[in-house]
Amino acid sequence: MTIEKRIKKIECELELLNEGLLERKPERFSAKDVVRAFFGALVIAATFVFSSLLLEVVRNMHTYQLIVIIIATFVILVAEIYFIGWSRIRKLGEHGRNVYEFTIKRLIVIYPVSIIVAVLYFYILGFNRMLLPNQMWGFIFLVAMPCSIGAAVADLLKKY
Numbered sequence: 246m247t248i249e250k251r252i253k254k255i256e257c258e259l260e261l262l263n264e265g266l267l268e269r270k271p272e273r274f275s276a277k278d279v280v281r282a283f284f285g286a287l288v289i290a291a292t293f294v295f296s297s298l299l300l301e302v303v304r305n306m307h308t309y310q311l312i313v314i315i316i317a318t319f320v321i322l323v324a325e326i327y328f329i330g331w332s333r334i335r336k337l338g339e340h341g342r343n344v345y346e347f348t349i350k351r352l353i354v355i356y357p358v359s360i361i362v363a364v365l366y367f368y369i370l371g372f373n374r375m376l377l378p379n380q381m382w383g384f385i386f387l388v389a390m391p392c393s394i395g396a397a398v399a400d401l402l403k404k405y
Contacts, residue, residue, distance in 0.1 A: 278400050282355050285399025286362040286392035293391050294366045299384075303376060306383040318356070318390045325397045326351050351400065359392035360385060 293299060326348050363385040367373060372384055 278351075279354055279358065281399045282358045282396035283362065286359050286396040289395025289398075290362050290366055290388055290392045293388055294370060294372075299387070300372075300375060303380050303383045303387060306380075306387070311383055311386055314386050314390055318386075318393055319352070321390075322352060322355060322393055322397055323348060325394065329398075330400075351397065355393050355396045355400065356389070358396050359389040362392045362396075363388035 327344070330347065330351070366388060367381065367384055373381065376384060
């Protein structure tokens, strides 16, 4: 191997190290991100579902509050995805990645994963026996809010 080829190889390796360690460039979305989101949601939800105050909040929740929780969850998710993930891609000037595609892919995965985690906790911990059937949705969407935030953080900060 000539000296020029070695130098070129070292430059390529230094560029990879720079991307991986210093720039912390978000990777493309993959199946690993779904698993990461699932475990992020599980961990964060565990801090909420064991609170006795959760039952009282759910029992006293009105429909408009449920709607506000759902809207707030989406607003927080979009802000989180944009400011934690997309802002790094934009700063690096990477071509071929669209902000809408970047955000929509994550929303389509993160929110349903959060709902699934909330439903799992609802049935595994026996909340279905403590709450009325119409209160189930309040519990699920209320728990899905911190779940989705945890899932997004786990996905977007995976390089740290």
